Amino acid sequence: MGDDRIKSVVVVGGGTAGWMSAAVLARALGDSVRIRLVESEEIGTVGVGEATIPQIRNINAFLGLDENAFLAATQGTIKLGIQFVDWRAPGHAYLHAFGEIGRPLGAVPFHHYWLAGRPKGDERSLWDYSLNARAAFAGRFDRAVLRPGGAVDPLTYAFQFDAILYARHLRAHAERLGVVRTEGKIVDTSLREPDGFIRSVTLESGEVVEGDFFIDCSGFRGLLIEQALGTGYEDWSGLLPCDRAVAVPTANAGPPRPYTQAIARPAGWQWRIPLQHRTGNGHVFCSRFVSEDEAVAQLMANLEGEPLAEPRTLKFLTGRRKRFWNRNVLALGLASGFMEPLESTSIHLVQSGLSRLLNLFPDKGFAQRDIDEYNRQTGLEYERIRDFLVLHYWANQRQEPFWQACREMAVPAELTRKVELFRTHGRLFREPDDLFLEASWLQVLIGQGVIPEAHHPMADQLTDDQLQGFLADLRKITADGAAALPAHGDFLRQQCAAR
Numbered sequence: 001m002g003d004d005r006i007k008s009v010v011v012v013g014g015g016t017a018g019w020m021s022a023a024v025l026a027r028a029l030g031d032s033v034r035i036r037l038v039e040s041e042e043i044g045t046v047g048v049g050e051a052t053i054p055q056i057r058n059i060n061a062f063l064g065l066d067e068n069a070f071l072a073a074t075q076g077t078i079k080l081g082i083q084f085v086d087w088r089a090p091g092h093a094y095l096h097a098f099g100e101i102g103r104p105l106g107a108v109p110f111h112h113y114w115l116a117g118r119p120k121g122d123e124r125s126l127w128d129y130s131l132n133a134r135a136a137f138a139g140r141f142d143r144a145v146l147r148p149g150g151a152v153d154p155l156t157y158a159f160q161f162d163a164i165l166y167a168r169h170l171r172a173h174a175e176r177l178g179v180v181r182t183e184g185k186i187v188d189t190s191l192r193e194p195d196g197f198i199r200s201v202t203l204e205s206g207e208v209v210e211g212d213f214f215i216d217c218s219g220f221r222g223l224l225i226e227q228a229l230g231t232g233y234e235d236w237s238g239l240l241p242c243d244r245a246v247a248v249p250t251a252n253a254g255p256p257r258p259y260t261q262a263i264a265r266p267a268g269w270q271w272r273i274p275l276q277h278r279t280g281n282g283h284v285f286c287s288r289f290v291s292e293d294e295a296v297a298q299l300m301a302n303l304e305g306e307p308l309a310e311p312r313t314l315k316f317l318t319g320r321r322k323r324f325w326n327r328n329v330l331a332l333g334l335a336s337g338f339m340e341p342l343e344s345t346s347i348h349l350v351q352s353g354l355s356r357l358l359n360l361f362p363d364k365g366f367a368q369r370d371i372d373e374y375n376r377q378t379g380l381e382y383e384r385i386r387d388f389l390v391l392h393y394w395a396n397q398r399q400e401p402f403w404q405a406c407r408e409m410a411v412p413a414e415l416t417r418k419v420e421l422f423r424t425h426g427r428l429f430r431e432p433d434d435l436f437l438e439a440s441w442l443q444v445l446i447g448q449g450v451i452p453e454a455h456h457p458m459a460d461q462l463t464d465d466q467l468q469g470f471l472a473d474l475r476k477i478t479a480d481g482a483a484a485l486p487a488h489g490d491f492l493r494q495q496c497a498a499r
Contacts, residue, residue, distance in 0.1 A: 004363040004364045004365060005032070005363055005364070006033055006212045006213050006361070006362060006363060006364060007032075007033060007034065007212055008033065008034045008035075008036070008210070008211045008212050008213070009025055009029075009033055009034070009035050009036070009211060009212070009213045009214070009215060010036050010037075010038060010201070010209055010210075010211035010213070010214050010215070011025075011035065011036070011037040011038070011214075011215045011217060012037075012038055012039075012186065012201065012214060012215065012216050012217060012218050012223055012224055013038075013039055013216070013217035013218040013219060013223070013333070013335070014037060014039035014167060014171070014217070015039075015163075015167050015217065015219070015333065016163050016166055016167045016170070016333070016347055016350065017217040017332050017333025017334070017335075017350045018037055018039060018167075018215075018217035018333070019037070019167045019170035019171045019174055020059070020170055020347075020350055020351070020354070021215050021217055021332055021350070021354060022035050022037045022170075022171075022174040022179045023063055023170050023173050023174035023177060023179070024059065024062070024063065024354045024358075025215075025354075026174055026177035026178055026179050027062065027063055027064075027177055028358050029361075031178065034180070035174075035178065035179045035180070036179070036180045036181075036182060036209065036211070037174070037179055037180070037181050037182070038181075038182045038184060038186065038201065038203070038209055039181070039182075039183065040183065040184060040185040040186075041183065042185060043185065043219075050160055050161055050162060050163050050273045050275065050280045051079060051082075051158070051159075051160050051260045051271075051273050051341070051344040052079065052158040052159050052160070052161075052344055052347050052348070053098070053158050053343070053344050053345065053348050053435075054098050054156050054157060054158045055158075055348050055351060055352075056158055056159060056347060056348065056351065057157075057158070058351075059351045059354075063170075063173060064173075065169075065173065067496075068495050068496040069496075070166075070169060070496075071159065071161070071492075071495075071496035071498075072496045072497060072498045072499065073165060073168075073169045073498070074159075074161035074162050074165040074166045074169055074498075075161060075162045075165060075275045075276040075277045075278075075498045076159045076160060076161035076162075076275065076276065076496065076498075077159070077160045077161070077256045077258065077274055077275055077276060077488070077492060078141045078157050078158075078159065078160070078258045078488060078491070078492075079098075079157060079158040079159055079160045079258065079259055079260055079344075080097060080098060080132040080133075080135055080136040080141065080155070080156075080157055080258045080259050081095045081096050081097035081098050081132055081133065081136055081259050081260075082095070082096045082259060082260045082261070082262055082343065082344070083095050083096075083136075083259055083260070083261045083262070084096065084262050084264075084392070084444075084447060085261060085262070085263040085264065086263060086264040086398075087262070087264045087269075087392060087396060087447070087448065088395075088396060088397055088398075088447065088448050088449045089396070089397040089398055089449075090264075090398070094127070094443065094446070094447030095127055095130075095132075095133045095136060095137075095259065095443070095447075096343070096440060096443045096444055096447070097127065097130045097132035097133040097136065097443065098132050098156040098157060098158065099130065099131060099132045099155065099156035099439070100130075100156075100439055101126060101127075101129050101130050101439050101442060101443065102114065102129035102130075102474050103474060105462075105470065106458070107458070108456050108458045108459050109428070109438065109456075110129065110474075111126070111426060111428075111442050112426055112455040112456040112458075112459040113455075113459050113462070113467060113470060113471065114126055114129065114471070115426055115452055115454075115455035115459070116455050116459040116460060116462075116467060117467055117468070117471055120464060120467075122468070122471065124471070124475070126442075126443070126446055127443075128475050128478065128479075129471075129474050129475060129478055130478060131145070131153075131155065131478045131481050131482060132155065132156065132157075134478050134479060134481070134482035135155070135258070135481075135482040135485055136257070136258055136259040138482050138483070138485075139255060139257065139258065139487055139488050139489070140258070140482055140483075140485035140486060140487055140488060141155070141157070141258045141485055141486070141487075141488045141491050142155070142485045142486055142491060143155060143157075145481040145484055145485065146484065147481070153481065157258075158344070160256075160260060160273050160274060160275055160280075161275060162275055162277075163347075182203070182207075182209065184203035184204055184205055184207065185203065185204045186201045186202065186203060186204075186223060187202055187203065187204050188201070188202040189201050189202075189223075189224065189227075189228040190202065190208075191228070195327070196229070196327060197327045197328045197366075198211075198214050198224060198228060198229075198327070198328055198329055201214075201224075212328065212364055213328050213330075213362065214328060214329045214330075215329075215330055215331075215332060216329055216330065216331040216332070216335045216336075217331075217332050217333045217335055218335050219333065219334040219335060220316065220334050220335070220338070221335070222321070222331060222335045223335070224329045224331075224335075225321055225324075225326060225329050225331040225335055225336070226321070226335075228329075229326050229327060229329060231321050231322055231323050231326045231331075232321070232322035232323075233317070233319055233320070233321060233322065233337075234319045234320050234321070234322055234337075235317060235318075235319045236318045236319040236320070236339075236386060237317060237318050237319065238409070239318075239386065239390050239409065239411065239412070240318040240339060240340060240386065240389060240390065240393070241286045241288070241318075241393075241402075241405070241406070241409075242268050242269075242284045242285055242286045242318070242340055243286060243287055243288075243315065243316060243317060243318070244284070244285050244286075244287050244292065244295065244313060244314065244315055244316070245282050245283065245284045245285070245313070245314045245316070245340070246282060246283050246285075246292070246295055246296050246299055246311045246312065246313045246314075247280070247281065247282040247283075247311065247312055247314070248281050248282070248299065248300070248303070248307050248308075248309060248310070248311040248312070249278045249279065249280055249281065249307070249308045249309055250278060250279045250281055250303050250304065250305035250306060250307055250308060251278060251279070251305040251306045251308060252274060252275075252277075252278060252279055252305055253279070253304040253305040254304075255487070255488065255489040256274035256275065256276065256279075256488065256489065256492070257274050257488075258488040260272070260273050260344065261273075262342060263302070264396075264398065264403075265283060265285065265298055265302075266289070266290065266298070266400045266402060266403075267285050267286050267289035267290035267295070267400065267401075267402040268283060268284045268285030268286055268290070268295070268402070269283075269284055269285075269342070270282065270283045270284075270298075270299060270302060271283075271284070271341065272304070276492060276497070276498045277498060278305075278308060279304065279305055281299065281303055282299070282341075283295050283296070283298060283299035284340050284341070284342075286402055289400075289401060289402040289405075290402075292313060296311050296313075299311065316338050316340075317338070318338055318339055318340060319337055319338065320336065320337030320338075320379070320382050321335075321336055321337055323371075323375050324336050324337075324353070324374065324375055324378045324379070325371045325374045325375055325378075326371075327366065328366055330353075330357060330374075332349075332350050332353045332354070333346070333349075333350050334346075336349070336353065336378075337349075337382060339382070339385060339386055339389060340389065342389050342392060343385070343388065343389060343436075345385050345435065348435065349381070349382070349385075352378075352381060352435075353378060356374055356377055356378060357374065360373060360374050377433065380433035381433050381435060383412070383414075383433075384431060384433050384434040384435060384436070385435055385436075386412075387411075387412055387414060387415040387418075388434075388435075388436050388440070388441070388444070390411055390412070390415060391415060391419070391441075391444055391445070391448065392444060392448065393406040393409075394406060394407060394409065394411050394415075395407075395419070395445070395448035395449060395450055396448065397449060418441070419445070419450060422441070422445055422450060422452060423450055423451075423452055423453060424452065424453060424454070425452060425453070425454050425455065425456065426452035426454070426455050426456065427456075428441055428442060
């Protein structure tokens with residue numbers, strides 16, 4: 001019986017997606033598969049995705065990356081959540097904090113007790129019960145809180161870093177694992193007969209690179225998945241209408257915040273991501289409602305520090321490939337689709353795609369049922385993330401034409417169902433393919449002004465005194481925990497200061 005195992009994988013494109021793919025495959029497959037990455041210094045990478053979500057710690061651990069060394073190498077800072085400024089309406093702000101909000105009591109989630117206290121005059125913020133929120137706004141961080149009695153309470157956190165430096169860090173690690181890098185621009189793709197699988201790519205130098213399996217990390221171009229295989233693209237601009245982003249780095253104007261900011265603007269929003277050596281800034285906007293010159297002017301007028309470069313503009317179309325895996329090509333990163341960086345999901349989608357690939361890793365037969373299952377699971381994940389992003393736009397009270405159009409757009413039925421279920425009795429249930437937990441949906445729904453009409457009846461089993469005592473105890477626990485943490489800046493200097 002012949003050996004049908006995959007022997008060679010070619011990763012097309014570098015950047016975070018390419019080098020993460022190469023490193024993970026090399027770590028998982030070992031010496032049994034040759035991993036080769038082809039990239040061109042001429043083409044470069046987008047390199048603006050600098051904020052992440054907590055799952056990135058899992059892939060860093062899988063690769064064996066030392067967290068302090070990684071943060072130092074990438075000028076990284078800590079991220080405890082995302083602050084949304086002016087999204088519900090001008091002058092209003094809230095935090096999507098990582099980690100739990102409060103603690104459940106019995107079978108009833110915490111937020112029902114918080115809701116039960118509101119009609120009784122308790123107007124304290126939902127975020128008074130979040131350790132991450134308290135620590136974020138106090139500018140504090142450590143990896144865990146030491147409680148009285150010696151108990152350790154870990155924090156849920158992610159990172160803010162320079163994506164170009166992260167790709168460089170991953171490259172060094174991947175090459176140590178045996179990945180071979182080839183410099184060169186791809187000028188041609190050869191398909192084999194009769195199945196139309198990709199046989200090889202030809203470089204500008206004339207070199208032909210063959211492979212059994214190809215990972216397309218070539219960015220928006222989709223060099224293999226689209227240009228060679230014509231897979232097709234599903235346009236989501238009717239739900240996520242922003243189609244441009246202008247980015248510019250600035251000098252830090254103060255100690256780096258341990259959270260990302262997303263600030264609503266008249267026809268989009270501005271990101272602010274503090275790193276150790278600079279702050280990343282950008283303005284995501286809809287060109288139907290504001291010109292590029294106006295968008296650039298709005299960004300430059302709202303910077304906290306001095307610009308370090310000229311602003312540059314990116315054009316994009318929100319959506320996804322109709323198939324993420326087509327024949328012997330799997331697309332990751334921007335080649336697979338794009339949803340704006342509102343909740344910092346871009347790098348995570350590379351990570352989850354790789355995890356899914358390892359579970360369904362093929363042989364040379366490329367069973368269609370395995371490919372279909374990968375596409376089904378990935379498609380559902382994309383849709384759940386899309387719906388969560390749409391919620392931020394749809395539930396707003398701003399008066400500008402762009403925001404009115406967002407409020408009036410027809411949204412997916414699944415999102416409507418979820419919102420109405422919450423609006424009635426505060427019910428929240430996580431779907432199997434939903435990246436975001438109930439605490440994430442809770443914070444954005446409440447933050448955007450979707451307040452339930454009632455709460456779980458079982459929350460009324462507490463007397464008023466019991467309810468007040470329960471809530472007061474939780475507020476004290478979170479406040480004391482945050483106060484016990486060192487300053488974020490001190491943590492960076494002591495643990496992972498960049499050279």
